Amino acid sequence: MNVMELFRLDGKVAIVTGGSRGLGFWMAEGLAEVGANVVLCARKLEPCEEAAKAIRDIGVRSLAVGCDVTDPDAVKALIERTISEFGRVDILINNAGFIWEEPPEKVSLETWNKTLAINATGTFLCSQEAGKHMIKQRQGKIINIASISGLASVDPELSNTVPYSAAKGAIVALTRDLARKWCQYNITVNAIAPGYFATKMSKYLAEHRQPQLMNSIRMKRLGTKDEIKGVAVFLASAASNYITGQIFAVDGGTVM
Numbered sequence: 001m002n003v004m005e006l007f008r009l010d011g012k013v014a015i016v017t018g019g020s021r022g023l024g025f026w027m028a029e030g031l032a033e034v035g036a037n038v039v040l041c042a043r044k045l046e047p048c049e050e051a052a053k054a055i056r057d058i059g060v061r062s063l064a065v066g067c068d069v070t071d072p073d074a075v076k077a078l079i080e081r082t083i084s085e086f087g088r089v090d091i092l093i094n095n096a097g098f099i100w101e102e103p104p105e106k107v108s109l110e111t112w113n114k115t116l117a118i119n120a121t122g123t124f125l126c127s128q129e130a131g132k133h134m135i136k137q138r139q140g141k142i143i144n145i146a147s148i149s150g151l152a153s154v155d156p157e158l159s160n161t162v163p164y165s166a167a168k169g170a171i172v173a174l175t176r177d178l179a180r181k182w183c184q185y186n187i188t189v190n191a192i193a194p195g196y197f198a199t200k201m202s203k204y205l206a207e208h209r210q211p212q213l214m215n216s217i218r219m220k221r222l223g224t225k226d227e228i229k230g231v232a233v234f235l236a237s238a239a240s241n242y243i244t245g246q247i248f249a250v251d252g253g254t255v256m
């Protein structure tokens, strides 16, 4: 296959959780730019609908679905709606995430549970439901959004987010083991572990911890839209068909 064709996703159907803004929206744009139809979900429907309109402007089909990834019934409904509208699901990007900053000795059980639920449980529930269809199709690409916090410790002067690190570490382990289980169905499961990108989630760090942030990033700058969407397209495309169970740090040399 011609190398440009390897990266095309014409006619493929992708779901991006947390696709209404930030990294999720950027990756959704990337998939759409190479031809995929994209379903976006988030808890708030209105921003999701605006995002879906922007995706349609690229020239593909797009659908916005209100869905809390921690709610099993809502996740089932998301996948059913995708199947009824598009007939299949080829790509799932588990991107919805939540972070809470507090010293570990002060973190409440409620915060711990919420952080694990949105990041880790949501990733599992969406993978399980989409996976049922991918197994029948004997084809699928699951891309989990972890974090470098799931790969290495973080200086407390930079951020204090132990439940988030634990949840992202769970996503790393889930990625490897689910990949092994679903190899037999021709489903690849990989993860992207982003470093620091300028989104709503990282705004506080960028505004209040700039020296500590720049000290940790060897490239001395935040990541940009182009630097995440290309990796997402690669992992969603035939160019990565022989890669599974891998974690790709995209972090300007923060974790080496």
Ligand code: NDP
Pocket (backbone or CB within 6 Å): 017, 018, 019, 020, 021, 022, 023, 024, 041, 042, 043, 044, 045, 067, 068, 069, 070, 094, 095, 096, 097, 098, 118, 122, 145, 146, 147, 148, 193, 194, 195, 196, 197, 198, 199, 200, 201, 202
């Ligand atoms: P944002 O906070 O900008 O966006 C988060 C998205 O997730 C929104 O669309 C939000 O919409 C959605 N979301 C949150 N909770 C839920 C839920 N329970 N169910 C469904 N959707 C939900 O975050 P980023 O774009 O920065 O982060 C995206 C992913 O990348 C996250 O997993 C994050 O942990 C990871 N990441 C980000 C980094 C960064 O530097 N920005 C670094 C490392 C990892 P709504 O609120 O309407 O539900």
